Amino acid sequence: MLLPEFELHEPVSIEDALKLKKKHGKDARLMAGGTDVLVLLKKKVIFTDTIISLLQIKELSQIKESGNEVVIGACATMAQLSKSSVIKEKFGALKSSCDNLGSHLIRNRATIGGNCCNASPAGDTMPSLMIYDAKVMIESTDGKREVSIKNFFKGPGVTDLAIHEILTGFKLPIPPKNSGAHYIQLGKRRSSEINVVNVGSFLEYDPDTKTIINSRIALGSVAATPIRAQKAEELIKGKPAKEDTFYTAGETARKEDCKPIDDFRGSAAYRQAMIGVLTKRTLQASFEQAQ
Amino acid sequence: MKKIINLTINDQAYEIAVVPNKTLADMLRYDLNLTGTKKGCDTGDCGACTVILNGDAVNSCLILAVQTDGAVIETIEGLATDEGLHPIQEAFVEKGAIQCGFCSPGMIMSTKNLLDKNANPTEEEIREGISGNLCRCTGYQKIFEAIDSQKS
Ligand SMILES: Cc1cc2nc3c(=O)[nH]c(=O)nc-3n(C[C@H](O)[C@H](O)[C@H](O)COP(=O)(O)OP(=O)(O)OC[C@H]3O[C@@H](n4cnc5c(N)ncnc54)[C@H](O)[C@@H]3O)c2cc1C
Ligand code: FES
Numbered sequence A: 001m002l003l004p005e006f007e008l009h010e011p012v013s014i015e016d017a018l019k020l021k022k023k024h025g026k027d028a029r030l031m032a033g034g035t036d037v038l039v040l041l042k043k044k045v046i047f048t049d050t051i052i053s054l055l056q057i058k059e060l061s062q063i064k065e066s067g068n069e070v071v072i073g074a075c076a077t078m079a080q081l082s083k084s085s086v087i088k089e090k091f092g093a094l095k096s097s098c099d100n101l102g103s104h105l106i107r108n109r110a111t112i113g114g115n116c117c118n119a120s121p122a123g124d125t126m127p128s129l130m131i132y133d134a135k136v137m138i139e140s141t142d143g144k145r146e147v148s149i150k151n152f153f154k155g156p157g158v159t160d161l162a163i164h165e166i167l168t169g170f171k172l173p174i175p176p177k178n179s180g181a182h183y184i185q186l187g188k189r190r191s192s193e194i195n196v197v198n199v200g201s202f203l204e205y206d207p208d209t210k211t212i213i214n215s216r217i218a219l220g221s222v223a224a225t226p227i228r229a230q231k232a233e234e235l236i237k238g239k240p241a242k243e244d245t246f247y248t249a250g251e252t253a254r255k256e257d258c259k260p261i262d263d264f265r266g267s268a269a270y271r272q273a274m275i276g277v278l279t280k281r282t283l284q285a286s287f288e289q290a291q
Numbered sequence B: 001m002k003k004i005i006n007l008t009i010n011d012q013a014y015e016i017a018v019v020p021n022k023t024l025a026d027m028l029r030y031d032l033n034l035t036g037t038k039k040g041c042d043t044g045d046c047g048a049c050t051v052i053l054n055g056d057a058v059n060s061c062l063i064l065a066v067q068t069d070g071a072v073i074e075t076i077e078g079l080a081t082d083e084g085l086h087p088i089q090e091a092f093v094e095k096g097a098i099q100c101g102f103c104s105p106g107m108i109m110s111t112k113n114l115l116d117k118n119a120n121p122t123e124e125e126i127r128e129g130i131s132g133n134l135c136r137c138t139g140y141q142k143i144f145e146a147i148d149s150q151k152s
């Protein structure tokens, strides 16, 4: 398969990348690992005559702990995140998303920024970023802004980014004590590219009263974007942290929070049933971790 | 417009002019005649094009050749020496892990990268290590056995 002709820019600073993006506007395509962009160009799903590669911008691939948050650069790869000690210790659900994306060959190239900007409803890192309440860091030549990841996805392949903007990274607050999080994906085959259903949960509980203080549940592959199961989250707040509650959360997520579709990977009914099961399981696992 | 890049492939230095829209797999095969690296799907699914780039196994069909300026690359051609095949290649032959052979270069490069990083992988680590490489012929078991026989 041939790649179309294009001009390649490899800026070394965010500033230069932003200027290029401003100059070329919608004619230019940003590229990080290229595992989506190059496939889509080869298959003639997208077209461009200018590619701006972000890989030479060193600061975009850093993972930094600062105060009570961790800043993950947009170009950090899955392999890099899986190996990072702070991600392993404090963001286990995100690590498991990264461990599960594609094959190890893909994970050596695929970036977290690319995964979110590609905005597939089934993307692996998004539910985990949502349950850790990540903020998306965005820059343009006009300045910087931040948006909650929960408001970042607008539709399949569509995000909150404007044409001149670049996603530079994510800010994740360090999870509080007595909290845990877990991610599960179901696919046809572990290394294949698309999930049938994927769910992440985060739970914080009060060890004295054994009740749930706070939870976040994110569902993938059951709507046009990954979504939060808000009804289920609200329902279990203040409830005892035990299996019954997790089951009820699963039932609510299944019946009220999602409206999946049939496709060749799985039927809507199957997806819906699995949302119930996986919501319960991820909450249970989060609770075990929190203790 | 062509750009001149310098890189090291199998311990040999190369200087080559490439257009931006050429993948590493195509540069290896068509410009440098290193046709041991195969192309099956050209979209990252099959792993036939696996090479080791700066110490990590990657799909060379999803990497722009111009972006490998300064890189160190290992391909299947770098494994055998004047003394004969590389021990991993020997093991693949010995255990019947090769049938048509199309997946073998990629499979062997993934194996080499796995063993370079982890000399004593578990069964799960071995299976994970070749999970990006598809084989239409062997059913994987003999490939697994070949890799298992190379543990230290
Ligand atoms: C064989 C195969 C298997 C795969 N398996 C999975 C899987 O299991 N799960 C999964 O979720 N995905 C999977 N993918 C999809 C892909 O690998 C991921 O989405 C990956 O994270 C994309 O990252 P990238 O750096 O390669 O993105 P790129 O291809 O470089 O970019 C993706 C999109 O994001 C834009 N972009 C990239 N970086 C930025 C930025 N910083 N700011 C603004 N826009 C940006 C690009 O313009 C493009 O639209 C698979 C792909 C392949 C080929
Ligand atoms: S040819 Fe590169 S993965 Fe199939």
Ligand code: FES
Residues within 6 Å of the ligand: B097, B098, B099, B100, B101, B102, B103, B104, B134, B135, B136, B137, B138
């Ligand atoms: S031996 Fe034929 S594809 Fe593996």
